[in-house]
Amino acid sequence: MNNHSLNPEEEHDFISWQKRQKRGKIAAGILIVAFGVVYLLNEIGIVIPKCFFSWQIFLMGLGIVLLVKHRFAKGWIVLGIGTAFLMNEIYPNSINTNLIWPSIIIAFGLGLIFKRHKHKKCDNRWKKYKHFNQENFKEYSEDEFIESTAIFGGVTKNIVTKNFKGANVTNVFGGTELNLLNVEFEQQAIIEISCVFGGLSLIIPSNWQVKSELNSIFGGIEDKRIMNPNEDVDSKILILKGDCIFGGIDIKSFK
DSSP states (O other): OOGGGSOHHHHHHHHHHHHHHHHHHHHHHHHHHHHHHHHHHHHTTOOOOGGGGSHHHHHHHHHHHHHHHTTTSSOHHHHHHHHHHHHHHHSTTSSOGGGHHHHHHHHHHHHHHHHHHHHHHHTOGGGTOTTSOHHHHTTOOTTTEEEEEEESSEEEEEEEESSOOEEEEEEESOEEEEEEEEEOOSSEEEEEEEEESOEEEEEOOTTOEEEEEEEEESOEEEEOOOOOTTSOOOSOEEEEEEEEESOEEEEEOOO
């Protein structure tokens, strides 16, 4: 991606993204080396507690990486989940683990309510999406900026526009399908995603570039597109941001 083709605000966002990626890679590298050293010590006969090789430790490590990557703004929930289950493993029955997941779901819902309340109070949706121009944001049509919420249900949207600006998708025990095959946009578009026990299906051209900045917990992204060898990679970049907890994102193309 050429920074000189971006305006100052987009270039600043891109540089910030690069710095986050670098911090995340360094933190992950340090933790992997530490794990390797402990694993080596265990193999040569030094007794290492079995809990060190558990999934709880993996979650805690992931939480630490997210904290470092996002300057302690994200990652606390992941770290807290791992810590709670590890404590219960070391000290049985010290924590009622049956209450952890309901608490997470409640906290996530309260977070959505708080964010929406904050936006209503400010009466400026553009503040959540700083990459949009304040004056032009209110002029975007429903096809140019998509807002979709699916709770215990499904939503399907077929978008046709030559000026796509992005989307905000929220799924809670539900799913959303966005067909973006017939949209056009300049340089990049951002989709903000909040999925809890839900999924998002994106239907996009096979030659678009996709960049993920998602925080995924027991979820993942699967790109099922098959690109034609004779087709050039488009300069358009679709950026995925947000959180995906016990959910999945499928990327596919019908072309």
